[in-house]
Amino acid sequence: MATINFGGVDETVITRDEYPLFKAQAYLKDEVIAVIGYGVQGPGQALNLRDNGFNVIIGQRQDSPSWEKALQDGWVEGETLFSIEEAAERGTIIANLLSDAGQIALWPTLKKHLTPGKTLYFSHGFGITFNDQTNIIPPADVDVILVAPKGSGTSLRRLYLQGGGLNSSYAVFQDATGEALEKAIALGIGVGSGYLFETDFKREVYSDLTGERGVLMGALAGIIEAQYQVLRQRGHSPSEAFNETVEELTQSLVPLVGENGMDWMFSNCSVTAQRGALDWKGRFREATLPVLNELYDSVASGQEAARTIQRGSTPNYRQELEVELKEVRDSELWQTGATVRQLRSLKKTAEADA
Ligand SMILES: NC(=O)c1ccc[n+]([C@@H]2O[C@H](COP(=O)([O-])OP(=O)(O)OC[C@H]3O[C@@H](n4cnc5c(N)ncnc54)[C@H](O)[C@@H]3O)[C@@H](O)[C@H]2O)c1
Ligand SMILES: CC(C)(O)[C@@H](O)C(=O)O
Ligand SMILES: [Mg+2]
Ligand SMILES: [Mg+2]
DSSP states (O other), X not given: OEEXXXXXXXXXXXXXXXXXXXXXXXXXXXXXXXEEOOSSHHHHHHHHHHHTTOOEEEEOOSSSHHHHHHHHTTOOBTTTEEOHHHHHHHOSEEEEOSOXXXXXXXXXXXXXXXXXXXXXXXXXXXHHHTHHHHOOOOOTTSEEEEEEESSOHHHHHHHHHTTOOXXXXXEEEEOSSSOHXXXXXXXXXXXXXXXXXXXXXXXXHHHHHHHHHTTTTHHHHHHHHHHHHHHHHTTOOHHHHHIIIIIHIIIIIHHHHHXXXXXXXXXXXXXXXXXXXXXXXXXXXXXXXXXXXXXXHHHXXXXXXXXXXXXXXXXXXXXXXXXXXXXXXXXXXHHHHXXXXXXXXXXXXXXXXX
């Protein structure tokens, strides 16, 4: 384990240099990794594990779009693709990658197959941390570990195919065999993590739920809608409002932040822009601090978990979700986005033809 100093604070990090793939392969060679659920994280992790040479099987509901997707991805019914129950029986490591609400519904089924010495793996601290609501209480004689990729399963797979890796956090909740930590690290490397950052189940879920409801998704979407609305109401065209709110953000400025930090992005904009951004960032910070604190309290009190479970357990939730997503997709803002993106691909085609 390496100790790396982050902005003055020492933290434990696992690197691929100190725990290389061949070590993970050797360590897990006798294990059958049953990936339960083939939604977003399931395919990303299972395909990376398979391509990395691990024994992987899938457990998924039949007659579902995810079952069809698994077949398309080359999993073979009866050989590597099974019902959830059968995969859980065959697996020695049960990777619970059902939706967080689905994990509650399927817990009695999975629990039956968690015989002594098996490993229960999660990619989120949700089910364990909020077990007063989920009832996910594992038997004492199984290892319970977590590897949570810090990004979409789609990115996990894409980065792997490009030869890179997505950073993940890892944690041990229960160490029945004395090997839980090494299993977490080996699986973290196997699923295609770049670096592995130490956490525990509670900190993982608190930070993850805050991040996705906050800056990563909820706040991002909300502030974009607000600025677009202001620009439109003040007489700007849809394309101008979109370009100044989203297109430049995703195509120019955020990639610069990713490469070299906020100050570097600022330095690569005009001094006029820098002056304004430095003057206004404090206002935005102060305006959003109360909302972010309210959000964290809502996560820590279990209220966000309760809402996720309550909504996610509604029988036709996927259809209801689709109605909400369609509303976003059909809004003027995101319809403008679709047209702007099309212009991007037309430009690429024109360049290729030239
Ligand atoms: N989506 C991501 O990229 C991502 C990133 C990091 C961590 N995670 C975590 O990974 C886990 C899986 O997330 P996901 O987004 O891949 O899930 P998902 O919402 O895509 O669902 C995964 C699978 O669960 C199945 N499922 C849901 N309810 C079910 C039920 N009642 N019975 C049987 N099957 C059911 C679905 O068919 C689907 O194949 C979660 O704990 C999530 O928080 C997800
Ligand atoms: C990809 C995210 C947002 O990081 C993950 O936490 C999720 O829940 O999908
Ligand atoms: Mg999440
Ligand atoms: Mg996350």
